[in-house]
Amino acid sequence: MSTSPPLLELRGLSKTFTERRGLSVQRVHALRGVDLRVHPGEIVALVGESGSGKSTALRLVARLTDPTGGELLFRGERVPLRSRASAGYRKQVQLIFQDPFASLNPVHRLGYHVLRPLLRHTKLGRAAADARVLELFEQVGLSPAAEFAARYPHQASGGQRQRVAIARALAVDPTLILADEPTSMLDVSIRVGILNLMRALKRERNIGFLYITHDLASARYIADRTLVLYAGQVVEEAESNELMREPLHPYTRLLLSAVPKPGGNILSPLAAKSGAPNLRDPGGGCSFAARCPEAVQRCKDVAPALAPLGGGRSARCHLIEPSRLIRPQATSGSAEPLSLVASR
Numbered sequence: 463m464s465t466s467p468p469l470l471e472l473r474g475l476s477k478t479f480t481e482r483r484g485l486s487v488q489r490v491h492a493l494r495g496v497d498l499r500v501h502p503g504e505i506v507a508l509v510g511e512s513g514s515g516k517s518t519a520l521r522l523v524a525r526l527t528d529p530t531g532g533e534l535l536f537r538g539e540r541v542p543l544r545s546r547a548s549a550g551y552r553k554q555v556q557l558i559f560q561d562p563f564a565s566l567n568p569v570h571r572l573g574y575h576v577l578r579p580l581l582r583h584t585k586l587g588r589a590a591a592d593a594r595v596l597e598l599f600e601q602v603g604l605s606p607a608a609e610f611a612a613r614y615p616h617q618a619s620g621g622q623r624q625r626v627a628i629a630r631a632l633a634v635d636p637t638l639i640l641a642d643e644p645t646s647m648l649d650v651s652i653r654v655g656i657l658n659l660m661r662a663l664k665r666e667r668n669i670g671f672l673y674i675t676h677d678l679a680s681a682r683y684i685a686d687r688t689l690v691l692y693a694g695q696v697v698e699e700a701e702s703n704e705l706m707r708e709p710l711h712p713y714t715r716l717l718l719s720a721v722p723k724p725g726g727n728i729l730s731p732l733a734a735k736s737g738a739p740n741l742r743d744p745g746g747g748c749s750f751a752a753r754c755p756e757a758v759q760r761c762k763d764v765a766p767a768l769a770p771l772g773g774g775r776s777a778r779c780h781l782i783e784p785s786r787l788i789r790p791q792a793t794s795g796s797a798e799p800l801s802l803v804a805s806r
């Protein structure tokens with residue numbers, strides 16, 4: 463785990479939307495008290511299915527919407543949450559969108575999309591900015607750069623467009639990049655190239671990434687730490703390899719059991735019931751209780767807290783008791799794995 467101060471810190475961040483249907487007004491609790499940290503040179507994945515709150519979290523950090531509670535700190539300073547983000551914040555925090563087809567203007571050449579932020583947010587003159595565009599194209603693997611810069615978006619593949627989007631984000635030397643499912647609309651064959659590019663940027667430029675995805679396999683590949691979101695709450699957090707090797711929360715196990723593996727899944731699929739979480743009335747118990755194959759009566763009555771388990775790991779489940787977890791010893795390497803406590 464990184465010991466440097468966090469670039470980004472969320473403290474109890476919440477977002478409730480108001481939904482009007484005719485005369486009735488309902489509140490939708492999209493995000494509930496999320497804590498999260500991203501350090502320089504670290505990739506943190508926020509994983510969950512549709513409606514888990516991961517995109518809402520990203521929109522809050524990008525300052526595209528205001529939270530209803532909690533705090534957001536950037537480099538240790540509180541970010542004002544009820545006003546427009548400062549130019550400094552918008553320069554330091556860049557966004558890569560999910561859809562590389564919609565994020566570029568079809569009437570402009572690819573080079574223009576990177577030139578514009580350079581002219582707007584840096585002191586470079588036109589000739590220096592043009593040269594920098596070519597440098598950035600080379601850095602993201604668009605070579606020969608001059609040829610790609612002269613193309614229009616329809617003359618580039620999805621992967622090439624996403625590389626332009628990354629070059630555009632890099633143009634202003636950001637310290638944090640918010641990546642919103644950046645590979646989900648790309649062919650499987652070119653996804654790994656984009657993920658490798660993000661890993662190289664983290665390593666070579668010490669950029670922090672908040673990586674939003676529904677895909678645990680890509681989180682395992684790229685992220686240092688992973689937070690699993692369900693119904694607007696973090697239900698498990700751990701170092702990514704540890705989380706994938708030994709998922710503790712029933713929802714994480716459910717997500718992981720659905721990831722296809724060559725030669726079969728490592729976990730047998732859980733017999734979870736289907737159904738979306740109720741974000742309008744989360745109730746007093748565990749949000750996952752209606753679907754959870756492990757649920758007991760207490761789960762329906764009492765909401766579990768997110769309990770720290772040591773080593774940066776935490777989980778929100780009544781059946782996971784920190785005192786009963788046996789953690790691997792760094793020296794022996796033969797300790798028993800972490801496990802769910804089967805006490806009912």
Ligand code: SF4
Nearest residue numbers: 748751754761779780
């Ligand atoms: Fe399942 Fe209960 Fe744990 Fe919730 S608290 S995840 S319902 S076992």
